[in-house]
Each structure stands twice: as C-alpha cells, then as structure tokens.
Amino acid sequence: MAAPTAQTPEAQPEAAPTPVLPEKQAVSQLRATLRNLLGEHVLLAASATNAALQGRTAEFEAAAQALDGNSVDIAGTIEAVYGEEAGDAFLSLWRTHIGFFVDYTTGVATQDSAKRDQALAALDGYADDFAAFLASANPEIDPGVVAENLRMHVATLTAVIDAQAEADYPMAFAHQREAYAHMESTAKYLAASIAAQFPELFEGKADTAEADLRAALNRLLAEHVFVAAQATNAALGGRTAEFEAAAQSLDNNSQDLAAAIASVYGEGAGEAFLALWRKHIGFFVDYTTAVAGQDMAKKEQALAALTDYATEFGAFLNAANPNLPVDAVAQLLGPHVQTLTAVIDAQAAGDATQAYAHLREAYAHMRHIADALTDAIVAQFPERFEAVAHAMSGETTEASTAIMTAPQLRATLRNLLGEHVLLAASATNAALQGRTAEFEAAAQALDGNSVDIAGTIEAVYGEEAGDAFLSLWRTHIGFFVDYTTGVATQDSARRDQALAALDGYADDFAAFLASANPEIDPGVVAENLRMHVATLTAVIDAQGAVTPQATGDQQNAYMQLREAYAHMDTTAAYLAGAIAAQFLEAFPGDAASPEADLRAVLTALLGEHTFLVGKSAAASLAADTIGFEASAGALDENSQALAAAIGSLYGQEAGDAFLALWRKHIGFFLDYALALSAGDVQAQQQARDSLNGYTAEFAAFLNSANPNLPLEAVEELLRAHVSTTLEVIDAASDPSAFYPALRAAYAHMPAIANPLADAIVAQFPEIFGDSGTASTGQNHGMAPMAQDGAETSMETVSPTESMTVTVDIQTFAFSPARLEVPVGTTVVWRNLDGTTHTVTAGIPGNPTGLFDSGTFGRDQTYAITLDTPGTYDYFCARHPHMRGQIVVRADG
Structure with a gap:
C-alpha cells in the first residue's frame, strides 16, 4: 500500500497488498482488538489534554508518550494485515491528526478562537484524507462511512477538551465515555471490511451476538481500569472535583458492566454482580487512601482484601457458569490487582511516566478477562446470543432459546414498578x-x-x-x-x-x-x-395531613404505601x-402461573423489606420517633406477609419459625443503627458479628426446608444483603449517599428471591409445574401446602406401642411439638437441621435444669427416659421460639 500524504490521498496501490497474518482468526477477535486500541487512543488523548490544560507538564508528557505508544500499536495491527510499508504510512497519517488535536487544545487553552477553528478545519479535511487512505487499501471500505466516523470522533473528543478547559469535570467525563464508546462503531466497521476483503484469514462475522458481547466486555472492562486510574490520580493529586466526577463515571461503567451480565443471566445476577464489583472498587479506594497516608498496615490490609476478593469473585462467576473455574478466574484477577496497584504506587510517587506505562499494561490485561468471560458464556449458551441480539433490537426472535421466562419478566417489571412507588413516596x-x-x-x-x-x-x-x-x-x-x-x-x-x-x-x-x-x-x-x-x-x-406534630399521618401513609x-x-x-x-420465543411460560405468582410475591416482599429497613434506620438515626414507629410497623407487617408466604407452602409451624428468625436479623440491623447513632464502635461491630452469624443460621433454616438451597450459596446471598443494607444505614444521614445505597440494596433482593423461587418450584413440581430442575422429591416431612385438615403437632403414644419415641428437629421446630407418652418412655430428639440446637427443660428465660442436651448438630441425637409423671416444657436455648412439651401419663 502506498504511503499517501495529506496532499495525495488519492494515491492507489498497483495491487491489493498481501496480508501477512499467518493464522486464521475470528472477526470478533479483530473487532475487539481494534476496539480496545481505538478506545485507548481516546482515553490517553483525553488524559493528555486534561494534564496540558491544567498545567501538569510532566503528566502531559507522560500521557503523550503513552498515546504515541498506542499509535504505534494501532499501526502494528494494520501492518499485521497489510505489511510494514502500509503500517508506516498509517502511523504517519495517524500522528498527523493527533497533532491537530494538540493545536485545538492550545487554541482552547489560550482562548485563541482562530487557532481553534483552524485546527477544526484541519481535522475536517483529515477525515476525508484518512478515509481515502483506508479505501485505497481496501475496496470493501466506503470512504464516506469512515469520514463520518472520524468526524464523530472529532466532535466527541473536542467536546471533552472544551469541558476540561471549563473545569466542568462531570461533563468532561460524560463526553469521555461518549467518545470512548463511539470507537466501537469504527472498530466494527473496519473489522467487517477487512474480513470481507480477506475471508481466507478471518472467519465469522463482525456483527454477531458473540462479537457484540466480546466487544462490550472488552470495552467496559478496559474502561473500568482506565477510569479507576483517572480517579486515583485525581484523588492523590488533591483534585476533589475531578475525583468525584471520575468516581461517578467509574460507577456508571460498573452499572453498564452489570447490565451486560444481566442481559445474559437475568436482572438478579446483574444486581449481584454490581454489588460484588463495587466491593473491589472499594478495596482499591482503601489501597489508594493507605498509599496517600503512607499507612503500610492499611495498604497490606487492602491488598489482602483484594486477594480474597479474587477467590470470592471467581466463586460468583463459577456459580453462574461452570466453564469459569474459580482458580482460573482468581488467577486472571491477580494481574488486574497487581497492575492497577502499580499504577497507584507510581501516581503517589509522582512518577507519571511509570504510571502511564503501568496503566497501558493494566488496560491491556483486561482483554484476557473479557475474552475468557466471553468464551465461557458462549460455550454455556451456544444458541442464545442470536435471541438476545434480536430482542435487544426489538425484532421478533425465532431462536429456540429464551431471554427470560414470562414469570421472570413479570418479577423484573414488578421490582422496578414497585421501586418507582417507594421512591416517589420518599420524594x-x-x-x-x-x-x-x-x-x-x-x-x-x-x-x-x-x-x-x-x-x-x-x-x-x-x-x-x-x-x-x-x-x-x-x-x-x-x-x-x-x-x-x-x-x-x-x-x-x-x-x-x-x-x-x-x-x-x-x-x-x-x-x-x-x-x-x-x-x-x-x-x-x-x-x-x-x-x-x-x-x-x-x-x-396522608403525608400532607395536618397533625399537631406537623409530620403528617405517617402511620396511614405507610399503610397506603404498602x-x-x-x-x-x-x-x-x-x-x-x-x-x-407478543414475543413467544423470547419470553416463554405463563406470566399468571403459580410460579409467576410465587416469584413476584417473593421479589416484592424482599425488596419492600430492604426499603423499610432502610427507612426505619434513617428515622431512628434522625430521632424521628413518629417516622420510626410508622416505618417499623410497616416493616413488621412485611415480615408477617413473608412468613405467611412461607407458611402457605411449608405449614404454619414453618411460617412461625421463619417469622421469629426473620425478626431476629431485623433486630440486629436496628442494633447497628442505634450503635451508629451513639457512636459506639464496639456495639456496631457486635451487631455486624451477629448478622454474620445469622447468615449461617438462616441458611441452615432454608436448607432444612428445601435441599435445593445449598448452605454456602444461601449464606453468600445473605452476606450481600447484610453488606448492602449496612451501607444503607451508614449513609442514612447523607441523603445523596443514602438513596443510591438504598437502590443498590433493593436491587440485590431479586438475587435472593429468584433462587428461592427456583428451589421451591423444583421441590414442588406438582404445584408449580415442571421447572426443568430436578427435584429431590423430599420435603423433609413438611406439608407443601395446607392439606384437608390441619396437620397436628401432637402425638399420643399408648402403652402398647414402642417405649421409644422420636422427635424430629427440622425447620427450626420440634415435630411433634407436643407429645403424650406413658411412664418409662425414652424420647429421642433427632436434629435434621443444618445448625446446632439444644433440648433444654423449662421455658425461655426460666430453665429448670431437669435436663439439658447442650448443643448438638445435624444427624446427632439426644435421649432421655421419663420415669416420673408430669408435664415437661422444653425449648432450644439457641432459638427460644422453638418450644415443646411432653406429658408423661401415670397410667402407663
């Protein structure tokens, strides 16, 4: 390919150049490569112009050097296809347009409108020159399309520069995201054109669902690293306004990543991803703070947390996709931590050259994560991506696989519409x-x-x-x-x-x-x-009602809100x-089925629970007694409704046990709020410890009722609930932080509701229909629904029957709860729950000391022989709501 200059764009090669790529590759990979390099060009250019406009000369020079390194890499990709001569010509031309951006920035900085306009005119002419250059090498390229793309690149990047010059950082980062995202269309077009020119070297298409997913994950993960580094750079430099804008841009990126995950795995998974992803960003913030304060202990603590997070995140991805082994994911995240902390260290040391070198390395590493994640998802859903692509574009899909079921769609809409009501009422x-x-x-x-x-x-x-x-x-x-x-x-x-x-x-x-x-x-x-x-x-x-306290009728307001x-x-x-x-293939199932009802009810009640916990805690911290009593009353009504839902499936005893246990964790949340209000750090930690202990206890309760709910999986989901809710309480005194935290906590609850609904549907196919999940066929002795005539919790043993009687401990209840036996009967308690219990004589708060098993765990037993007539009350010392009674008859 000839090396045209800006004056000779019409130069044509005598023959199409021979590609030099030795092996065939997927077009989607070429698209992702171009996308990452062109996106990095935008981010480095924006960093360079920002440093220049703010007078940070050393950083500008380092960013400009990194930008030129990126230019060399883009040229290298061209060279890999068209040969060295073409690569050199491309590099020369590419550097020219960067020079025009430098001129524009100088014009803005000096308020020289003539110079700025001259640079814009040069960039406009360059668009046609560059388009002609590419078209001369590839007859598949329409120069008009390329020129249009390049003009959009100019428009979006100059908008970044203008906002930077005004120190309008929120707008600068918003335009940066727009400029960065735009490069996707350029990469996609070029990849498709190159593949069309050389079909023997590139297989597949550039516009498939797989290519879209690969490009999106590459784009977002790479942006995550770069914007995180921009945020830490601003923080370490004491540029607060810039840091806040970068942090918001980073969170917007996190939300987009979560949306990409949700497009494949559903909204609940996306919300769980978002909470977990934000967590590791917090650890990077801790690391940056420690570096800034030269606090080695805190720095090591943050590194340890990031190391642990790698395994935690690996477990999360593995749970969603078995093609992503936990260790492999953790190994991929290790270099992410190492490269980004190296950026932060260099920034703190004031070594801009090293900071940008490490940043390019960190940015490039994200390709490994994005590609591995894409490959695993494609392997898991080999036919699904066409369905997703069609639905996202509003087309009716004819694919055999679905985006989500109709019941899941209903729960998604229900969750969002319900949140609308709750937030509107708060406003x-x-x-x-x-x-x-x-x-x-x-x-x-x-x-x-x-x-x-x-x-x-x-x-x-x-x-x-x-x-x-x-x-x-x-x-x-x-x-x-x-x-x-x-x-x-x-x-x-x-x-x-x-x-x-x-x-x-x-x-x-x-x-x-x-x-x-x-x-x-x-x-x-x-x-x-x-x-x-x-x-x-x-x-x-009700909120606006005239009352003596001038607070409205809050009790009625919360009743109406529910x-x-x-x-x-x-x-x-x-x-x-x-x-x-309308879209049968994309959303199979019945939105009015029993399964859909169950999913919607659980999603709604669990979301409402989180919202009301947050409002109750906020009222408590604000010493708003009226508001607290009203919200806490609504919260308990919500708890009772949840218990009724459980009771409708597993029987009233199970519902009662659920209610007692559920209220327990609400109490811990309120303990935390009170401790926070009093500034009692020790009591706060005690409440945290209680909540952490509760996750295992509640997981055991659910697992005892439904074996389709593994202990560790439930614990993980509950820990996220605890974590997000505590963040709500921590932010309660700052409305600008409280409501985003409240939305995040509310958004997490479908991640609990959906697995719970799935497990129940699998357990009771006769009620909900075949969910496609194999049921164990067990119900642990629990009635799935209320039967004809209520089950009795009392058993009478006559003298002619066995003198040994078994009481099962399951679902945090004694079954039977009341037993009538003859003298001399041996009663054996068998623990079927996944946690420890006791059998303690007496009633809660007043044990008699007559017998006490101490704690004993799953599949363990405790036995006593009752030789004296009388009535013996007993309870579980760990779970005082668990009570039983044995009547020993004298006529035995």
Whole structure:
C-alpha cells in the first residue's frame, strides 16, 4: 500500500497488498482488538489534554508518550494485515491528526478562537484524507462511512477538551465515555471490511451476538481500569472535583458492566454482580487512601482484601457458569490487582511516566478477562446470543432459546414498578416536610429508576421506544409533583388540575403501549394506571395531613404505601403477559402461573423489606420517633406477609419459625443503627458479628426446608444483603449517599428471591409445574401446602406401642411439638437441621435444669427416659421460639 500524504490521498496501490497474518482468526477477535486500541487512543488523548490544560507538564508528557505508544500499536495491527510499508504510512497519517488535536487544545487553552477553528478545519479535511487512505487499501471500505466516523470522533473528543478547559469535570467525563464508546462503531466497521476483503484469514462475522458481547466486555472492562486510574490520580493529586466526577463515571461503567451480565443471566445476577464489583472498587479506594497516608498496615490490609476478593469473585462467576473455574478466574484477577496497584504506587510517587506505562499494561490485561468471560458464556449458551441480539433490537426472535421466562419478566417489571412507588413516596414525603436535600436525592433516585424501567422497554422494543417511554413516564411524575405542591400549599385547584392531568395521562400512556403491542388492551392499562394514581395520591394525602406534630399521618401513609406498592404487581403481571404473548420465543411460560405468582410475591416482599429497613434506620438515626414507629410497623407487617408466604407452602409451624428468625436479623440491623447513632464502635461491630452469624443460621433454616438451597450459596446471598443494607444505614444521614445505597440494596433482593423461587418450584413440581430442575422429591416431612385438615403437632403414644419415641428437629421446630407418652418412655430428639440446637427443660428465660442436651448438630441425637409423671416444657436455648412439651401419663 502506498504511503499517501495529506496532499495525495488519492494515491492507489498497483495491487491489493498481501496480508501477512499467518493464522486464521475470528472477526470478533479483530473487532475487539481494534476496539480496545481505538478506545485507548481516546482515553490517553483525553488524559493528555486534561494534564496540558491544567498545567501538569510532566503528566502531559507522560500521557503523550503513552498515546504515541498506542499509535504505534494501532499501526502494528494494520501492518499485521497489510505489511510494514502500509503500517508506516498509517502511523504517519495517524500522528498527523493527533497533532491537530494538540493545536485545538492550545487554541482552547489560550482562548485563541482562530487557532481553534483552524485546527477544526484541519481535522475536517483529515477525515476525508484518512478515509481515502483506508479505501485505497481496501475496496470493501466506503470512504464516506469512515469520514463520518472520524468526524464523530472529532466532535466527541473536542467536546471533552472544551469541558476540561471549563473545569466542568462531570461533563468532561460524560463526553469521555461518549467518545470512548463511539470507537466501537469504527472498530466494527473496519473489522467487517477487512474480513470481507480477506475471508481466507478471518472467519465469522463482525456483527454477531458473540462479537457484540466480546466487544462490550472488552470495552467496559478496559474502561473500568482506565477510569479507576483517572480517579486515583485525581484523588492523590488533591483534585476533589475531578475525583468525584471520575468516581461517578467509574460507577456508571460498573452499572453498564452489570447490565451486560444481566442481559445474559437475568436482572438478579446483574444486581449481584454490581454489588460484588463495587466491593473491589472499594478495596482499591482503601489501597489508594493507605498509599496517600503512607499507612503500610492499611495498604497490606487492602491488598489482602483484594486477594480474597479474587477467590470470592471467581466463586460468583463459577456459580453462574461452570466453564469459569474459580482458580482460573482468581488467577486472571491477580494481574488486574497487581497492575492497577502499580499504577497507584507510581501516581503517589509522582512518577507519571511509570504510571502511564503501568496503566497501558493494566488496560491491556483486561482483554484476557473479557475474552475468557466471553468464551465461557458462549460455550454455556451456544444458541442464545442470536435471541438476545434480536430482542435487544426489538425484532421478533425465532431462536429456540429464551431471554427470560414470562414469570421472570413479570418479577423484573414488578421490582422496578414497585421501586418507582417507594421512591416517589420518599420524594413527596421529604418535599412535604421541607427536607430539601433529601427530596433532591430521592428525586434523583426516582429518575434513575425511570431510566431503568425505560431500559427494560428498550431491551424489548428498541432504543427509540425506550426514549419515548422515558419521556412519557417522566411526564406523569411531573403531574405527581404538581399534586404534591397542591397538597403542600392547600391549593385544591392545583391539586384537582394535577388529578385531571393524571387522568388524561392514563389514556395517553395506555395508547402508547398499545401502539407497540397489539396484545395490550388500552382500557386495562388505563384502569391500572388510574389505580396507581389513586393509591399514590392516598399516600401523599396522608403525608400532607395536618397533625399537631406537623409530620403528617405517617402511620396511614405507610399503610397506603404498602397498598400502592402491592398494586404494581397487577400492572407488572398484565404487561409481562402481553409482552410474552407478543414475543413467544423470547419470553416463554405463563406470566399468571403459580410460579409467576410465587416469584413476584417473593421479589416484592424482599425488596419492600430492604426499603423499610432502610427507612426505619434513617428515622431512628434522625430521632424521628413518629417516622420510626410508622416505618417499623410497616416493616413488621412485611415480615408477617413473608412468613405467611412461607407458611402457605411449608405449614404454619414453618411460617412461625421463619417469622421469629426473620425478626431476629431485623433486630440486629436496628442494633447497628442505634450503635451508629451513639457512636459506639464496639456495639456496631457486635451487631455486624451477629448478622454474620445469622447468615449461617438462616441458611441452615432454608436448607432444612428445601435441599435445593445449598448452605454456602444461601449464606453468600445473605452476606450481600447484610453488606448492602449496612451501607444503607451508614449513609442514612447523607441523603445523596443514602438513596443510591438504598437502590443498590433493593436491587440485590431479586438475587435472593429468584433462587428461592427456583428451589421451591423444583421441590414442588406438582404445584408449580415442571421447572426443568430436578427435584429431590423430599420435603423433609413438611406439608407443601395446607392439606384437608390441619396437620397436628401432637402425638399420643399408648402403652402398647414402642417405649421409644422420636422427635424430629427440622425447620427450626420440634415435630411433634407436643407429645403424650406413658411412664418409662425414652424420647429421642433427632436434629435434621443444618445448625446446632439444644433440648433444654423449662421455658425461655426460666430453665429448670431437669435436663439439658447442650448443643448438638445435624444427624446427632439426644435421649432421655421419663420415669416420673408430669408435664415437661422444653425449648432450644439457641432459638427460644422453638418450644415443646411432653406429658408423661401415670397410667402407663
């Protein structure tokens, strides 16, 4: 390929160059390679311009050197296909456009509009020159497409530079993400063109679902490393505003990564991933803080936490995909930790050259993780990606595999719509009570929820539909704001006007949904939306009620809130059913089946539990007695509803045992909040220890009821619940931190609800139908549903029967709980639970000392022979709600 200059872009080679790649490779790999290199170009360019504009000369020089190294690598990829001469020509031309960006930055820095405009004109001309250069080497390339892509690159990167010059860091990082993401379209186009030119060297296509997944994971994981380094650089340099913007950009990247995982494994898995991924970012923050403070002990502690995390993350991925061995994942994460901490060390030492060298190494390493993860997912779901790709573009898929079942879709919608109600009520309550900072934080969280709901619509119907939905959805929130303002100001006219607007909106919104889905009856949607309006305005009315304490009628408000929250399942069930009917292959199953009901109920109640724990803790920390009593009362009603759900499957005894155990962990959360309020660090740690111990206890309880719930898996899920909820409590005094933490904790609960629903469905196929999961066929002696006539918990043994009687300890209950036996009977207690229990004579708080087994574990027994007539009460000293009684008859 000839080496054209900017003045001779029309130069053509005499013949197509001969590629020099020795082995065939997948087009998706070529696309990922180009994508990573072009993306790194953007990130390094942005770092260089930022350092230049802020006068950090040494860092600018180091970033510029790294940028040129990236240019050499891009040219090397061209050279690998077209030969050394072409690679050299590419490098020369590529460096030219970087020089134009330097000119633009200088013009911005010196406020020299002429120089800035001259640079823009040069970049515009360069777009055509560069496009012609590529087209001269590859007849598959349309120079117009390349030029358009390059002009978008110019537009997005100059937007970064403009924001940097204004020190508008949130905007700078937002534009940086946009500029970085744009390079994907360029990489995809070039990869497809090269593969079309040389089909003997590249197999596959550049636009398959596998290629999309590989590119997305490469893009996001590499961005994670680079933006993390930008954040630590700003933090160590004391540039607080820049650090905060970088940290937010990093979290946006984390959310996108979680969404990519959710697109394959479902929303619950995505939420669990997000919580775990954020955890390791926290450890890097700890490491950076330690380095800044020269605290070697804290630094080693952070490194140890990162090392442990590698195994924890490996276990998480392995649980989702057996093609990802725990050790292999941990080994991949090891270099991630090593390379990024090397970046931080160099930054702290003020060695910008080493920092950027290590950063390029850290960025490049993420390819190993992204490719391994992609390969494992593709191996696990060899046919699934076409279904995902079609559904994400709004096309009807004909693939045989599904994105998610209709019951899972219902639970997803139910979770998001329920969160909408909870956050809306939080925003209106804060507004009515004049808590401005909290209102703003809640409103921001509410809009985040709106974006997530729109994202679900977009995943099915495409980006345009998602955008239209979001605009319309935000409109109805505005009407609720108007209604709240009318209540606050006692302006009945404004309130009525808002109600009229909401009533009209119900029809508009129903028509919008019906236009996208012929399965939807707009009358049903409108009716559902009017009920949403009625229930949520009832909440607002109670919040705004005139009371002597000027706090509204909080008891009534929480009662109405639970009703408004519960109503959203009706809407979710209807929409899920309609979407599933429209896209049968993508969403199989019945959104109104018993399984769907179970999944929706568990998702809703567990999400509501987390929300109410957070609100109760916040009220406690704020010394808001009225708010605490109202939220705590609603929380206990939620607990009772959860226990009733368990009892409907496993019997009332199991429900009662669940309730006692569930209330126990709520108590630990409140202990933690009280200790936090009092500044009692020791009591805080004690509450943490109690919660950590509780995870094993509760896991044993669930496992004893359902063998499809492995102890370690349940413990892991509960530990995440504990961790995310404690983060909520820690942030309770800062609304801007509280609501993001609350959303994260709420979002985690489907990760518990879904496995619990799966295990129950597998255990009782006769109730829920065949879930596709093999059931053990056991129920540990527990009635799956209420039978004709309640099961008795009392057993009478006559003198003619065996003089040895067995009492089973299972699901944290004695069975039978009451026993009547003749004198001389030996009673044997057999522990079938996965945790230890005791058999202690007496009642809780008043043991008699007559007998006491001490603790004994699974499959162990304890026996006594009762030779004296009388009534013997006993209980478990570890779990005082477990009580039993033996009546010894004298006529034995």
